[in-house]
Amino acid sequence: MMKQWKGKPDVIVAGAGFAGAVAAREMAEAGKQVLVLEKRNHIGGNMYEEENEAGIRIHVYGPHIFHTNDERVFRYIRQFGKWDTYEHRVKGKIREKEVPIPFNFTSLEALFPMEQAKKLETKLHRTFLGKTRVTVLELMEHTDQEIAELGQFVFDNVFKGYTAKQWGMPVLEVDRSVISRVPVVLGKDDRYFGDRYQLMPAEGYTKIFENLLQHKNIVCQTGVDVMDLLTLQPDGTMRFDGEVFDGIFIYTGMPDTLLQNCFGFLPYRSLRLEFETLQQNDFQSASVVNYPNSEDFTRITEFKKLTGQQKTGVTTILREYPMAFTANAGQEAYYPIENKQNRSLYEMYQKALQQWDNLYLCGRLAEYRYYNMDGAILRALELTQEILQKEKVCLAANV
Ligand SMILES: Cc1cc2nc3c(=O)[nH]c(=O)nc-3n(C[C@H](O)[C@H](O)[C@H](O)COP(=O)(O)OP(=O)(O)OC[C@H]3O[C@@H](n4cnc5c(N)ncnc54)[C@H](O)[C@@H]3O)c2cc1C
Structure with a gap:
């Protein structure tokens, strides 16, 4: 790995999905030097969007529609790109x-x-x-x-x-x-959602993330797994890239991996995503059609209908096949399996991780709960506010 950062940042953020990118942006706005490390080879987390060989923009990790009732989140997200009103059906x-x-x-x-x-x-x-x-x-x-x-x-x-x-x-x-x-x-x-604001990014989600992370105080490197650089020491300190790190560490990955799964693996559901490009104008009557009873897949998404792209003679669809998640088998952990047993397992990790008081868990994986995009954004806004406030109080008390 060629390091693209120099010196010691004030803040390290692991993960460049909404939780990580918004947290990074907020810390950068507050004047902190922020290093964002993302283990995939792209930013955008599960919202990552790219153009396929047919020139159709696809949501690589499944269809994402932005919807919220939260005025603050709506106003915040509009700063980072153009959004079109979109009513999902x-x-x-x-x-x-x-x-x-x-x-x-x-x-x-x-x-x-x-x-x-x-x-x-x-x-x-x-x-x-x-x-x-x-x-x-x-x-x-x-x-x-x-x-x-x-x-x-x-x-x-x-x-x-x-x-x-x-x-x-x-x-x-x-x-x-x-x-x-x-x-x-x-x-x-x-309309599928009842929320007040229902939007799609006019130029795709990846552009929104590029804008979020475009800040003089942010360095972002993809293709870096934070776990290869981070050591949580038994005395409550942490080392990053071989040196003691006592800055702010915001983590948006799976919490069990931080402690080498010492209490057992947190269970998730995964998906097998099957994309198909067809030489025809349209495939189905709505952007998403659910198959509750027949077929092994749960739904089919037709991307042109989701993004509003105009392309004739070609369309790309996605079938989603739910499956079990096995750690270290190259699958994505998509959905935390919410039940009492798994929540208490998560709480064991959460409690054990409190020993490192500069470590903050944020987002869908790190908090082991299903957040919609607006929820992940709000959580990142609130967490960073909390961290900055705590710092102010400590400074005032000269701690
Ligand atoms: C199939 C599907 C469809 C969805 N559709 C919608 C929708 O229509 N509308 C909606 O509002 N929400 C939707 N969601 C929810 C949405 O995906 C989440 O709200 C969002 O991903 C939360 O952002 P996040 O940053 O917490 O997590 P993520 O987007 O998962 O980002 C976490 C990032 O951290 C990185 N990472 C993890 N570990 C490490 C590490 N050790 N080192 C470095 N990087 C690391 C990961 O690679 C990832 O990029 C959907 C979810 C799924 C699974």
């Missing part, structure tokens, strides 16, 4: 029909006799007065039998098969928190 293949997902009144009317569908719509409106979205659990657990039966229908046809594929386990073993996130729309709004 998903269809699901249910009983041989392509219907809107989340399940809404159009889905209801496509799959139920019209008279029954209309009766249910009126009842749902009356029961959940003023609400535009409820969860499938709210329906299933409702005391009205017809509503509970509809909830069960949505659960069985839209959720059960998809979730079993996604998590590789019977649906009853899936954590309740996952089930409680499944929405049902009480109306014909067919």
Whole structure:
């Protein structure tokens, strides 16, 4: 490895996804010299986007749509590139029909006799007065039998098969928190997300990351695994690249690897991503079509429909096949498997890592929790604010 940095930085950030890039930017804005090290050979984390051989921009680690209700995150992210308004619409293949997902009144009317569908719509409106979205659990657990039966229908046809594929386990073993996130729309709004801001970067995510990391105080090097340079010493100090490092260390990778998996491996789900380029204008009716029941894959994404790129005679699609994650087998850890047992394993790592008081865990992998992009950005903004505030207090107290 040819080192592209000189001297000792004030801050080291491991990982150049949103958590790392935003944390780096904030520290750089505060006047710190920041070194960002990314083990992949590109920046952008799972949002990384590139143009394929057909000239179509693809999301290399699966489709990413930016959505948030958080005004601060929205304002922040707009500084780093041009964003287009984009309303994500998903269809699901249910009983041989392509219907809107989340399940809404159009889905209801496509799959139920019209008279029954209309009766249910009126009842749902009356029961959940003023609400535009409820969860499938709210329906299933409702005391009205017809509503509970509809909830069960949505659960069985839209959720059960998809979730079993996604998590590789019977649906009853899936954590309740996952089930409680499944929405049902009480109306014909067919947007996948209900958030106030729904955007796609006009020039792709990679450009946003280039802009985020473009700062006089930031040096960023890709293709460097921090674990090859970092030693956590038993006395609570750390060495980086052979020297004592007592600056700020922000880590966005897997926490168990920091301690050589001493308590066991944190479990994740992975994906096999199968891209295919076809010599035709269009492949499907929406940018994403879910396959909850048939097929081994969970969904197909058609990228042109996601990015708005205009290309004739060619289109690229992606099929996602969920699979188990095995550490050190060249797979990506995509989804933390959220349940009580795994949370306590994570907490063992978190507690043990508190010994190094200049080490901060940030983001989807490091905190072992599913963050959407806006959540990862917000977390990085809050963490860096916290670190800078702590430093101010220590300086004032002359500690
Ligand atoms: C298939 C899929 C689809 C998704 N779709 C959406 C969506 O539509 N909308 C949405 O809001 N969110 C989506 N997400 C969530 C989104 O990917 C996360 O919110 C985001 O990746 C969080 O950013 P991060 O920086 O925490 O993690 P990451 O993006 O994973 O970045 C972590 C980075 O750290 C690097 N790293 C790890 N260990 C080391 C090390 N030892 N040394 C150096 N570098 C290291 C990794 O290589 C990686 O680049 C999706 C997630 C998946 C898996």
